[in-house]
Amino acid sequence: MPTSASPSNEIVIVGAGIVGLATAFHLLAEGHRVRLVERGGVAEGASYGNAGALAFTDILPLASPGMLRKAPKWLLDPLGPLSIPPRYLPQITPWLIRFWRASLPDRYAASITAQGNLMRFAATATQALVTQAGLAEHLRSDGNLQLYESEGELAASLPGWEARAREGIALEHVRGERLADLQPGVSPRFTVGTFTPHWQTVGDPYHYALALFRMVMARGAGLVHGEVVSLTAHAQGVQLRLADGKVLNAGRAVIAGGAWSRPLAKSLGDSIPLETERGYNTTLPPGAFELRRQLTFGGHGFVVTPLSTGIRVGGAVELGGLKAPPNFKRSEAMLTKAAQFLPGLRTEGGKQWMGFRPSLPDSLPVIGPATASARVLYAFGHGHLGLTQSAATGRLIADLVAGRRPSIPLEPFRPDRF
Ligand SMILES: Cc1cc2nc3c(=O)[nH]c(=O)nc-3n(C[C@H](O)[C@H](O)[C@H](O)COP(=O)(O)OP(=O)(O)OC[C@H]3O[C@@H](n4cnc5c(N)ncnc54)[C@H](O)[C@@H]3O)c2cc1C
Known part of the structure; x- marks a missing residue:
């Protein structure tokens, strides 16, 4: 089986939508080597044609x-x-x-608190990202x-x-x-x-994502065209199997495959609705x-x-x-x-x-480690709010990789909450 050796400090991100790109930005800023794996065009999934809202005030779960x-x-x-x-x-x-x-009333109230925390952080994290990445004009x-x-x-x-x-x-x-x-x-x-x-908006969500893509490539990210079909974690790192039979080795992986993330989590034993x-x-x-x-x-x-x-x-x-x-x-x-x-x-x-x-049914994303291994982190399920929460998610993933206390409590976003 052909394998592509990656240094064990490299982090592979599955999915070059706005969440994967913002995550790449934050990981590069902390000195990590980063490779994105994307099976289609960059930011041609949900991040392509959304309504462009940075909807920081939209904290009510859909299930209301x-x-x-x-x-x-x-x-x-x-x-x-x-x-x-x-x-x-x-x-x-x-x-x-x-x-x-x-x-139901108690869960609805808890989701509002969690979403409120994430959104306050998202507003700050977005301003920081657009400033550092030179995207303020968007x-x-x-x-x-x-x-x-x-x-x-x-x-x-x-x-x-x-x-x-x-x-x-x-x-x-x-x-x-x-x-x-x-x-x-x-x-x-x-x-x-x-x-x-x-509430803010971006000039065009696709152009915003492409500008961020150009920025992360300029800062040294790599891009692999291919479809990841499964992941395996072991003591030293993670193996990602691609549909064409290739295998990528990495120190860690982040799953940011948007609506297509479920089977990837499943390959690691996590059943996420x-x-x-x-x-x-x-x-x-x-x-x-x-x-x-x-x-x-x-x-x-x-x-x-x-x-x-x-x-x-x-x-x-x-x-x-x-x-x-x-x-x-x-x-x-x-x-x-x-x-x-x-x-x-x-x-x-x-x-x-x-x-x-x-x-996800509670309108909150999944941000946190796979059950099988903390070497794989999940960053998906942002529903109507992925553009809004992308910078915050990237920053939270960088916190987890660094072993820092996350900027907001991550308990409500745990992958095993279901
Ligand atoms: C009509 C509409 C309006 C919206 N309006 C807004 C809005 O105003 N504000 C807002 O914040 N959000 C909005 N959203 C939601 C927002 O678009 C999404 O939450 C966000 O784009 C999700 O980003 P993502 O990076 O997780 O997923 P995506 O952008 O879908 O990216 C995932 C990427 O992963 C790749 N991928 C998946 N599986 C694999 C694999 N196995 N191997 C390799 N690559 C893989 C895909 O090809 C894709 O490029 C809207 C969505 C829609 C549909």
Whole structure:
């Protein structure tokens, strides 16, 4: 069997998405030798076409009492914000049971605390990374505006806003002139909004990831094109088997394979309930609308984001697994709604995309060692928030590699919590 010898101090990272790249950045900064293994194009997974939000204020787990209230109505609409293709129902049912359990009051509260900690750290870690990597020009700091169709809709979401406020998140409920000033041209059916000023966005998530990739390559990272099929840990290091029969040897490995990480953890004996929430969008040409900041239409499950490369309209959750082809009618349905909500939005010339969010039932990522060996670290399962939490995750993995006390308590993110 051909093997590629790696010095035992080398760390191999599986996956060159935004999480793998941010992890590479932090490990290189601490003097480690780093190689990324990627089977496709760099940052062409979920990190390619997401909504670009650094959603530091988004600390509520998806499995919330509010979400469970909305879910039955959403599920009735086949192109609505949440869908489960019937053929996938048997496979996703155990995950849905865990999801429901995660919404129970004590677990929900614990997840908010954990997510709050991670997000506060993410805000600091992101600023540090963009400064050190020279990526500050990719950031927009104009907040997010969530829009509601009635005072009743806002009232229903107040418990969630109060929970955020308790975690120190700045927010402002806005109406009338203030609302119109934050975003002119919204349909009058939206009468009230909530502005979160500390939410940021990147100019374009793919460009941001590529800039980080260029930075880590310039700092000495290596890149191997190949698909890792299994890992084995032993006393001196880790062996990674590739689909073409090659074997990579490393001192340590980090699994940052996004939605595809489950079988890799399984090869080490860990059964982690990772599923995918498929999301859809359309990116319209620049100038399709005069957008001042990212808008969230929470009742309809999508956002509209001003990017350097255009206006991106999308969101939605389809619990349909990794194999089924995309159903771009979902992208179209959100675009049709966006045109109603933002009269004047020019909908021609758009590019559709579907991506696989790597999702765990409690909306928290897995950050920590494999059960079999601390030489393999997991960094996946960031769901809707992988861009937001990438810098923080990279820093936490570097803490674990260094044997330092992690910057935040990692207990809630343990791989064996399920
Ligand atoms: C529609 C949509 C909107 C979103 N909006 C936002 C947002 O606004 N803000 C935010 O923070 N997050 C958002 N997300 C979520 C975010 O995109 C993901 O959480 C994040 O990109 C995950 O990054 P990752 O590096 O873990 O995974 P990925 O970007 O998917 O990267 C994983 C990489 O690993 C590679 N890989 C996997 N298995 C192997 C293997 N065995 N061998 C070799 N390589 C392998 C893959 O090819 C891939 O390149 C959104 C997602 C979607 C779908």
